Amino acid sequence: MTSPAHVAIIMDGNGRWAKARGLPRLAGHRAGVEALRNTVRAAPGLGISFLTVYAFSSENWSRPKSEVSDLMGLLKIFIRRDLAELHQNGVRVRIIGDRAGLQPDIRSLLEEAETLTVRNDALTLVIAFNYGGRDEIVRTARKLAAAVARGELDSEAITAESFAGSLDTQGIPDPELVIRTSGELRLSNFLLWQAAYSELVFLPCFWPDFSREHLADALRDFAGRERRFGGLGAEDVPVTAKG
Ligand code: IPE
Ligand code: IPE
Ligand code: MG
Numbered sequence: 462m463t464s465p466a467h468v469a470i471i472m473d474g475n476g477r478w479a480k481a482r483g484l485p486r487l488a489g490h491r492a493g494v495e496a497l498r499n500t501v502r503a504a505p506g507l508g509i510s511f512l513t514v515y516a517f518s519s520e521n522w523s524r525p526k527s528e529v530s531d532l533m534g535l536l537k538i539f540i541r542r543d544l545a546e547l548h549q550n551g552v553r554v555r556i557i558g559d560r561a562g563l564q565p566d567i568r569s570l571l572e573e574a575e576t577l578t579v580r581n582d583a584l585t586l587v588i589a590f591n592y593g594g595r596d597e598i599v600r601t602a603r604k605l606a607a608a609v610a611r612g613e614l615d616s617e618a619i620t621a622e623s624f625a626g627s628l629d630t631q632g633i634p635d636p637e638l639v640i641r642t643s644g645e646l647r648l649s650n651f652l653l654w655q656a657a658y659s660e661l662v663f664l665p666c667f668w669p670d671f672s673r674e675h676l677a678d679a680l681r682d683f684a685g686r687e688r689r690f691g692g693l694g695a696e697d698v699p700v701t702a703k704g
Contacts, residue, residue: 464508464680465637471515471651474643474667487531492669494539503673504584507680511585511633515651519593540570551583557629558592594653601627630655638683642668660686
């Protein structure tokens with residue numbers, strides 16, 4: 462079975478997981494960090510080279526202040542506690558999203574993680590934080606427009622490939638598979654450009670319950686899919702055209 466090189470996960474359902482146990486939402490987010498840790502440990506053994514996780518969306522600022530600050534705090538704790546193990550295991554950390562909107566202490570922590578791990582190649586862990594697909598596309602368009610205005614870029618030279626190369630995900634292949642937990646059937650502004658042809662797997666389990674087995678099952682599901690990219694299925698190609 463060929464594994465997708467890049468799996469992206471919408472880690473959803475922490476709040477409902479906690480509610481079902483009569484716990485505060487923060488307990489769900491804490492349990493979610495543990496599920497993330499386990500998923501990162503399992504990914505290389507399942508043939509995954511890039512793992513992107515949606516940790517905080519550009520719309521999550523609309524949550525109560527206390528929850529936003531809990532989520533910022535958990536990111537800091539995760540980086541501080543786990544960076545050494547990630548580095549030891551050859552994990553490269555990359556961050557996508559709008560850093561300008563984050564507090565300076567978080568920004569420098571994220572930069573520290575990226576710099577320390579830049580040469581690692583066992584797995585690239587891409588953390589989408591203060592990330593929104595539309596925001597990423599708009600920031601990219603603005604960057605290219607500024608280069609055109611300065612006379613450094615010919616607008617005719619902007620192609621889908623060059624545009625992709627200017628997104629936060631530059632150098633990262635598109636995810637072949639996007640997984641969302643918690644039963645919600647939507648993308649919620651995740652990787653809008655990059656997921657154009659991704660296979661989607663929606664799981665009913667809440668994120669804190671996500672395990673290596675769920676990931677392995679999703680990969681099996683993916684392996685049974687036929688990806689057509691707008692062309693014809695293998696069955697439908699006329700014999701003469703198969704060459
Ligand atoms: C996902 O869990 C984590 C983040 C969005 C940060 P939620 O907090 O969205 O949990 P539910 O969807 O309310 O259960
Ligand atoms: C998506 O989950 C964002 C993250 C998992 C970080 P949300 O819980 O914010 O999405 P909606 O509001 O249900 O669409
Ligand atoms: Mg949610």
